[in-house]
Amino acid sequence: MGTSTESLVSARGLAKRFGDFDAVRGIDLDVRPGEAFGFLGPNGAGKSSTMRMIACVSPRTGGELTVLGMDPSRDGPAIRGRLGVVPQQDNLDTELTVRENLHVYGRYFGLSKAHVRAKATELIEFAQLADRSDAEVETLSGGMKRRLTIARSLINDPELLLLDEPTTGLDPQARHLLWDRLFRLKQQGVTLIVTTHYMDEAEQLCDRLVVMDAGRIVAEGSPAELIAQHSTREVLELRFAAGTQDEQAVEGLAERVEVLPDRLLLYTTDGEASLAAVHRRGLTPVSSLVRRSTLEDVFLRLTGRTLVD
């Protein structure tokens, strides 16, 4: 565990209270330089609230927080100058063009016009918006706006990039492209903090992640560690004809059974063996599937909910 001086972000008992509602209830975090760190959690878990505190736009209401070795409550502007932020909700100026958005935003970081101009051209390529660079943002599709927001967050060559659900609204191709770009940024030494509802995204991108639920961190580790700790090696998925699903019938065949509306998930070390046992009991599922455990299973176990709800 790194100490707070060598962490880019370090939190101890970090809390956020809105009125008399506790959105973040005392969390500890250490994000190390160069790593990609993820937040998973159901809606309302407190991911965005935490991201906004790290971004130095939302003052914490309890605990300790340092970002880039500084205190957000004192050095907010200096820290923000070295961060890139992709907020959950886009806040582009829709009456300006793609290029103007990048220009204007870059200037707020104190960058020269010449620098911003060159950087904007580069980022327009990055976001694959070259053919729309002089179009008003109003006229872009949702996914294009998202790509522009992501491009904009890089205008100041940030050391730490905060991405709050970056790929929500992107088509699969754009998502894979973004993962590739983020991976390259990471190789250049940029530290990433990502929230996501997509398990494949978390697995692809994150070296380490935490699962939040109701303002608390309920698990922490690498994707592989989390799976090893909180799930079995394999999962047997069983679908039954409508109305005939009965979890009692599979009792004792797996370490744990998760009941979803449309199927049963049997957590087991050997899925094929469990399936054979299911058949021996005379059960006849419409379909069955043996697969490895994923983060989705960890998530389900820890929060009682599926990732995308």
Add this chain to the structure above:
Amino acid sequence: MPTAITTPRAIRLVVEGQWTWYRRSWRASVVSSVLQPVLYLLALGIGVGTQIRPGGATGDLPYLQYLAPALVVASAVQTAAFESTFPVLSAFKWQRTYHGIAATPVSATQVALGQLAWVALRISVSAAAFLVVAGLLGALTSIGAVLSLVVATLTAVAFAAPVIAYSATIETEGQQFSVIFRFIVMPMTMFSGTFFPVEQLPEWVRPLVWLTPLWHGTELSRAVAFSTWEALGALGHLAFLLAMLAVGTHLAVRNFNRRLAI
């Protein structure tokens, strides 16, 4: 390496951002902020005005010349009202552009000050354009009208500051603004001495008029344009406008922080 940004610099950057937009859409706003007051000047100053004999009420001036230095203030206040309502609400709620800026080294306080500076700039440009036209129409009596430009700008920002502060608190779609326009801006424009002396109003209304920034701005603007000012009165008007600007700015800064830093 980018670091914190000084407040004057931050204000300039916020103004620059607004300017980037204005540069492309100024034509639309010229109609409301320059053409409209010019039409008023023509209709009232030259049209109606020919029927009004110069006398004590008009400072012995033709109505056109009596009207011009006051009209520039009234129309600046009107433009200020528009610039301080929907654009501010939109930047908080619809476009969320203020939230975007607050994630950069520019702070919520600086965003508020920058917005106010933008309104000041925007108004002074419109007012200058109006004064040039008024001059060409022979509506200006002396070079003192240049000072009217300063007065008009000051009056307009003094009014804009509390309106911006109010706009920063609005969570709805902005229906409240029509109340501001109908029950504050409209009556203030009609009865603050722009078109006729306040002395014509019933005695009980006058204290209300003295509370409007437009009355102070109008008095001050005529005084500097006609060189009829005396120190104490002028200082009083100036003090009122500056106090309103100070209080309004304070409230705007507070409300921007409340809305952006939560």
